[in-house]
Amino acid sequence: MTNDHLGLFAGFLTSVAVLPQVVRTWRRKHAQDISIWQPLILITGMALWLAYGVLINDLPLIVANTFSIACYLLLLLLKIVYDRRERVGTTR
């Protein structure tokens, strides 16, 4: 295995790692234990990685960060929806 393959495999793993979290949140319809700051900071950071990737014209950086941003935006949306639904439920 060359260094490049190692880096690509590492990038693949760190990119797909969010998927089980999205699935779990979707199934439980509950996200109170999840900090809203993690997706917010990550999305900001990955948007900068994406900008960096565009500037240095690096396709793997562009692809990986676009994919991860989409996943974390979905997680953020699920968290906001489920937290709000829960708040409405408790005040009734």
Add this chain to the structure above:
Amino acid sequence: MTNDHLGLFAGFLTSVAVLPQVVRTWRRKHAQDISIWQPLILITGMALWLAYGVLINDLPLIVANTFSIACYLLLLLLKIVYDRRERVGTTR
């Protein structure tokens, strides 16, 4: 701002993003909403990033991944401890 600064700032943000999650889990003593697979896959992926960083002798990769691995190991430990505590609590 040069490209390097942009990359370094992006890396800083994506590295520290896990901290609010560790703090939230520590405070709530509850982690059922968190998927155990996200930290497990991330730690594996970042260990490979670390190996890649050592192979190509890249200090930022080594520093950022060592820091993040430590944070995610702590989060994983908290999740295991709190989930187990909760299971023991329900079966009593």
